[in-house]
Amino acid sequence: MTSSGLRCKAVAREPPAQALRRILESPGVFQGPACFNALSAKLVERAGFQFCFTSGFSISAAQLGLPDVGLISYGEMLDQGYQITQAVSIPVIGDGDNGYGNEMNIKRTVKGFIHAGFAGILLEDQVSPKACGHTRGRKVVSREEAxxxxxxxxxxxxxxxxxxxxIARTDSRQAISFKEALWRSRAFADAGADGLFIDALTSREEMKAFCEITPLLPKMANMLEGGGKTPILSPIELEEIGFKLVCYPLSLIGVSIRAMEDALIAIKGGRLPPPGQLPSFEELKDTLGFNDYYKEEQRYTVSSAQTSSQRTYISGSSTPYTQPTGTEESTEKPYEPVVEVLPPSASNSYSSNNPRGRLSGIWSRTLRIKITGRDGLERLDIRIPAGFLEGISSIIPGVGGKNIMEMLEDAAVDVTDGTETGKVLLDFKDTLGDRIQVFLE
Incomplete structure (x- = not known):
């Protein structure tokens, strides 16, 4: 029997690798269409399949618009794989190509696929750069390296x-011989592989002979759509031969390309794709999960009664105030501004026995920082030693477009001239409309 149309929710809740192993231990043959992005993976799950593959061919086509000849990188495959595994609850088998290098690269690839959430990984014995399956020019590494x-x-x-x-894959059937492919498959099984795959088998007889080696180990068949070297058989026929997993690598990317071409022809001719080819907007929203999103969003909706006004606290004070919105009258009693006065003894101590060159005069002065709300009420009025700006200028020459050193130099000149009325250093309004002023006194 086939199991592609069934979906076991208990399996979907399991860890990915455990869910895939449960599938491999179950009776029947299991079909897995190859996806190439999160959306195609969601459609596979939505259709009721229990697992899916990622296809290097399809991802190279969809993400790079390039052929599957080793141009796509490990990082690009991993990033796309993560998006796919996060979009579905069914286990995903990732196409690990040839591991992207030597054995140390292969270890990094496997660990990366684990962290990306893959349930399984398919690794092949091709050289670098690799070639696409069922195409010319394929070469494999030695038996020992494989x-x-x-x-x-x-x-x-x-x-x-x-x-x-x-899952260990060999491309030696096309690169060397069928006999070599059988030898490598047995060696992969002895090394501890969980599943086996020979690419580009050319007949039912070869497919049957492959399934007869290590019969208890799951075998994978690749039904390359559109004219590959392997005979296209039904799931029932494949199960009778002895296969456990069946991959369909090109169906989704192939029909996507054709559908986009047809749609572009229609649009260029002044038409829209016919209703049978173009889902309604409501259908698209349902497929992408808009309705589920809206339902979940309701769980976190805050009612107006629960919404509190924005409250802030003035530094140095525990008294909060409500920022006016401009559309309502404040019912709170205006609070007294916070005032801190620096005694003369404190300011004088900055210059005593501590000469500071041509800016030394500033250490006898204070900075007054005043904040006036847009409602006209004073929010803050404090005084601090002005000399602290000298230390800041050595670390941060400019803040908010203001050069601190230039401000100090100008202030020092004013002090030398004996100006006692103070100097306005800053005067501006912030984004909330409050007026902020800084004076040198």
Whole structure:
């Protein structure tokens, strides 16, 4: 029997690798369309499939607009994979290509796929740069290196404390021979792979012979749509031969390309795509989860009765005040402004036995900081030693477009001239409309 149309919610709640292993241990054959982004993965899950693959071919096409010939990087595949695994609850098998380097790179790739949320990873024995399956020019590494890649992947899994499913793929059927592909598959099984895949099998006989080696280990079939080297068989036929997983790598990206081409032709001709090809806006919103979002959003809605006015606290005071909104009258009693007066002894101590060059006069002065609310009430009125600006200027030459050193130099001149009326250093309104003034006294 086939299991593609069934969806077990209990499996979906399990950790990804555990859910995939449960599928592999279940009777029947399981179909997994290959996705290429979060939306296509959501559609796979929505259709009722229990798992899906990521396709390097499709992701290269969708993300880069380029062929699957090793141009897409590990980081790009990992980023897209993370978006996919976060969008669905079904387990996802990631296309790890050839691991993006040597055995140390393979370990990093496996650990990255684990952290990205993949349930399984498919690793192949091609050289770099790799070639696309069912195409010309494929070459594979030596037997020894191919087996060592699988061992490195298993070590990475153990070091991560993960249970990610490792599926070993060989491209040696096309690169060397069918006999070589069988030898490598047995060696991968002995090394500890959880599943096996020979790409580009050319007949039912080869498919059957492949499934007969290590019969208890799950085998994967690749139904390359549109004219690959492997015969296209029904799920029932594949189950009878002995396959457990079936991948459909091009269906989603292929129909997407054709649908976009048809839509563009229609638009260019002054028409819209016909209703049968174009979902309604309501259908699109439902597919993308707008309705679910709105329902969940209601859980966090705050009523007007729960909304409190914005309150702030003046530094040095525990008295709060409500910022006026401009549309309502304040019912709060105006509070007294906070005033701090610096005694002469404190300001004089800054210059006593502590010469500070041509700016020394400023240490005998004070800065008055005054904030007046837009309602005309004083919010703040304090005085602090003016000399602290000299220290700040050595760390931060300019603040808010004002050069502190220039301000100090101007202030020092005024002090030398004996000006006692004070000097306005800053006078502006903030974003809330309060007026902020700084005086040198």
């Amino acid at each position: 087996v060592m890649r699988i061992k490195a992947a298993i070590d990475a899994r153990e070091e991560s404390g993960s249970d990610i499913v490792i």
